[in-house]
Amino acid sequence: AQSVTQLGSHVSVSEGALVLLRCNYSSSVPPYLFWYVQYPNQGLQLLLKYTSAATLVKGINGFEAEFKKSETSFHLTKPSAHMSDAAEYFCAVSYSSASKIIFGSGTRLSIRP
Amino acid sequence: KAGVTQTPRYLIKTRGQQVTLSCSPISGHRSVSWYQQTPGQGLQFLFEYFSETQRNKGNFPGRFSGRQFSNSRSEMNVSTLELGDSALYLCASSLGGRGSSSTGELFFGEGSRLTVL
Numbered sequence: 001a002q003s004v005t006q007l008g009s010h011v012s013v014s015e016g017a018l019v020l021l022r023c024n025y026s027s028s029v030p031p032y033l034f035w036y037v038q039y040p041n042q043g044l045q046l047l048l049k050y051t052s053a054a055t056l057v058k059g060i061n062g063f064e065a066e067f068k069k070s071e072t073s074f075h076l077t078k079p080s081a082h083m084s085d086a087a088e089y090f091c092a093v094s095y096s097s098a099s100k101i102i103f104g105s106g107t108r109l110s111i112r113p
Numbered sequence: 114k115a116g117v118t119q120t121p122r123y124l125i126k127t128r129g130q131q132v133t134l135s136c137s138p139i140s141g142h143r144s145v146s147w148y149q150q151t152p153g154q155g156l157q158f159l160f161e162y163f164s165e166t167q168r169n170k171g172n173f174p175g176r177f178s179g180r181q182f183s184n185s186r187s188e189m190n191v192s193t194l195e196l197g198d199s200a201l202y203l204c205a206s207s208l209g210g211r212g213s214s215s216t217g218e219l220f221f222g223e224g225s226r227l228t229v230l
Contacts, residue, residue: 043203043205043224044221
């Protein structure tokens, strides 16, 4: 069964520091991979997606993620954290444009002043 | 272009009652998916409708049901409410087509927060 694992339910970084949120997927076939962000009392917003084109994907708000097939990973990074980045981040996977999208358990990102 | 609209945003019910939630997708989107979000279980997939047909289904009891209309609007219903049904119910729409032209990315509404007393 398809699944996605996010390591670390809570990550705290200082403002200006590197943000690294980890995501690993289980699959033997090329997946579609997504990162979503959820701000309090809101729905989820797409940050970026991997769809078998370039392995390094750039998204909104300065975030990017790299698809590494050998490691079955799709970690999210941002070089310099901003206070407005505080939110919950979800990694998600699907295996076709018509299959359901499965979400990881989420990582809450806190930013220290 | 208007986003995904969910109504109502907040509602309170008591155990044993039923509830119907509504979702209007982005214009042109033919797929609507429903998710339940709780602090303990995270985001759980309920079901997906495409062109008025249920295309994918999660592992929820039969008390949870849905439907999609010809204009792609969708409703989900929960009957005989239990305390554990308290959650944020999120609707998401997508183009829904198959093939390389569609990557299946979802566009979410702000959710309907259900509290069961």
